[in-house]
Each structure stands twice: as C-alpha cells, then as structure tokens.
Amino acid sequence: MQFYTGSSPFAILNRSTIAALLMGLESPFAPPATLFDELLSKSQYFSKSEIENLQMRRISSLLKYARLSPFYESLMENVKSARDFEKLPPMDKPGIRLAVEQGRITNKKLLYRGLPQRTSGSTGIPLNFFMDKFALPRYAARYRRMLNWTGKKEDDVVILLMPRPHPGLEQENKFIKCGTPEGVTAILEQLYALSDKRHIIVQSRTSHLLRLAQLIEQNRKRIKFRGLISYTEQLFPEMRQYMERIFDAPVFDYYACNEITGIGFECQYKNGFHVQSEFIYLEIVDENNLPVIPGTEGSVLVTSLDNKIMPFIRYRLGDIASWVDEQCKCGRTLPLIKISGRTVGTFLRPDGTPGFFYDLIWPIAIKTHVIRRYHVVRHSPAKYEVSVVPTESFKDKDAEFIKQRFYDYLGKIDLEFSLVDNIKEGDGKLYGFKNLFKD
Secondary structure, three states, X not given: OEEEOOOOOOOEEEHHHHHHHHHHOOOOXXXXXXXXXXXXXXXXXXXXXXXXXXXXXXXXXXXXXXXXXXXXXXXXOOOOOHHHHHHOOOEOHHHHHHHHHOOOOOOHHHHHHEEEEEOOOOOXXXXXXXXXXXXXXXXXXXXXXXXXXXXXXXXXXXXXXXXOOOOOOOOOOEEXXXXXXXXXXXXXXXXXHHOOOOOEEEEEEHHHHHXXXXXXXXXOOOOOEEXXXXXXXXXXXXXXXXXXXXXXXXXXXXXXXXXXXXXXEOOOOOOOEEEOXXXXXXXXXXXXXXXXXXXXXXXXXXXXXXOOOOOOOOEEEEEEEEEEOOOOOOOOOOOEEEEEEEOOOEXXXXXXXXEEHHHHOHHHHHOHHHEEEEEEEEEEXXXXXXXXXXXXXXXXXXXXXXXXXXXHHHOOOEEEEEEOOOOOOOOOOOOOEEOOOOO
C-alpha cells in the first residue's frame, strides 16, 4: 500500500519506507520538518502489527545503547533481543534517582548530546536527568501532530503558559512565563492582545486554565480560542465542562511527564489518550508485572524509544490506566488508554477501607469554578485539614457542600476547613495535598 503526499519530494511513500525513515531519523541531522510531519501523518494509521514491528526495531536499537550504561548492563543478562525486553524489571523514580547519584545510568560516551533537565519535585524529591538533543526534532514533530488534532490553522498562535519553556519546542509556541494560577491575572491582557486578530491555542496546567476561565467569566470579555490543552494535573469532567462553556472552545487533555515528554493525546472524540507509539512503548501491568487485558486497570510502565543517553526503560509512572479495546471514530489506529488515577493515590479511611484521592477531592472538583486553589492535609486517618482560596463568587453553601461530602466519604473524622488568602507553592502539583498516603 502506498501513501500519496502531494507535491513533496517524498510524493509516494509505502508503509515499509515510512517505518524505515522513522528508524533512520535517529541521527544527529535534523531532517526537514515537512518530512517528519508527513511521516507522522501516515504512521498514525498504521496497523497494530506495523506499529509493533516498528517498536521492536526501535527497542532493539535502544537496548544496544542501554548496554553501555553500567546500570542497565547489570540487568540485561537474560535479555538477548527485543523480544526479551519485558524480562527487564520495572524501574521507579527512587531507583532511577539512586542510579543517577551513583553515576551508573548515563551513557558517558553520548554525554556531549545530553541536555540537563529536572522534574518539578511536586510529589517528592526532584529527579535530575538528561534529554537526548538528537531526539528534539522528533519531539517537535510529535507536538505539531498534537496541535493538528486540536484543529490548529496556519495563522493560529500557540501559547504555552508555564514556569519554564519546553526544550525543542521554542519554534512551535510562544512561551509566556506563568508560575502559579494567580499569575494568570498578570498576563491576561497579553492574551487579549494576541487574540485580537487571530485565534489562539493555549497549553497550560489545569489549574492555570481554570483560573483563566474564572477571569474571563468575571470580565465578560471573550478571547478567540481555537482550543485549549490541559496537562500535568487531573482534568475532571466537571472542570472540562465549565471551561468549555466559558472558553467556547474544546479543551483537550495531554498525557506527558518531564522524563518521557509527550505520551498520549486526545483527539476530537476525547475517548482516551492515543499513545504516541512511534516514540513510546507503553505497558499496563498487574501487581505481578504481567500485562492486563483490555478494560482491566493496571499500573503504567513507559519506555522512551528516543533517549539514548539516559534510557528510561519500563519506567513506572505511578498512574493507573486501562486499554480501550475499540477503534476510535477518528480513524487513527494509535492505541487508546484511559487514565483512572495514581497508584499512590490510595489511603486508609478511618474504618480501614481504602480511599482514593480523586474520589476524595471530587466535591472540590465540582466547585473549581469558584475556587482558586486548595490544599488537603491528612494528619492521620481520622484528622484532615482542607484549605481553600475562594473566588469572589464562593458562598457559604459551597463550603457546606465540600465539608458534607468529605464526611460522607470518610465517615467520622476531625475536619478543619478554612478559607485562606494564599497557599504557598511546592505543596503539590494538583492545587495541593500533603501526607495523604502516609500512616
């Protein structure tokens, strides 16, 4: 089967040629963006077997580089080929951090192409790691494909509201520094000016987008959005519904982490995340690290097929997900997953039964249109503290709703609920939680 690509010098590409080009682009020389974009516009319709074959070839290449790392070399005694890949033990952040501190995980021969990075540390100690500079063009191509799924037009402005820019995407968006949800107020006029003549696409944390929606609702002045991209924090259905009503534009969810970059993205049907399988090998496993069947929840393991300097192989993210066993209406064949929550998001309630973080904060999610920030502290199984930074529209009935739902979910507890002017940074990424999972 051949793909016809218009006036491109690569006007006719068959599937095997596309796969070969995707493999061959693992080089220090960045090919034209148009070639990457054409390849990814076709590979998103690959069959399951074609994707698997490409992944096996890329895993084989990755393992060759990983063997040059003392950390992975010691784990590869029984790994003879890519087909033995799942014999490697899953790795978590503490294990990777220890290997970094010992200087055993990086491929020292390739450090010249390493780009030092660090995680935010919002749920623990930051992790220092290296990105592979040679992978940045592929990262940018993946990002452009994501923007195309939002319906981006040629003249649209893409804006990234974050504390720091993303490496490799400097030419793909306009970066506006915004460290906290409160910081959105200061840059609101910039957004109004940028959308004066063109539509804009804004990518930011969920909490930032919620604050933006609150300000627009308060000002009653619209911005011409093409779409919005929420990431790094849980996007509850109630949050999405509120934001889409205020923005008058679709809100897409983006599944990513600093260590791996983009993992999955929603299409227009929002039936889960399409895994970016040309670049990511994703597994969902049970407590014995065995694959789960579609529809069954398990722990997410990801392998970056791009990072040859500091490989992240079978890296446990702490997320709970399940495979969606159906063809997406969009026609794309990239596999679908649904994220349910975090594996660390369970704790014991006073009666000894397990509680789940996202169930606990559901009443707060319902009220996010009148809440700027929140913080939940679990002092003990029977003592909780909830702090809320309210908007001007927050009412006594909203506080009573939240408190009653906490009692309904947790039972007989000592609950300290307070309205505060501010919550300091560093107490958690998703508005905030502390000591929730420690007994």
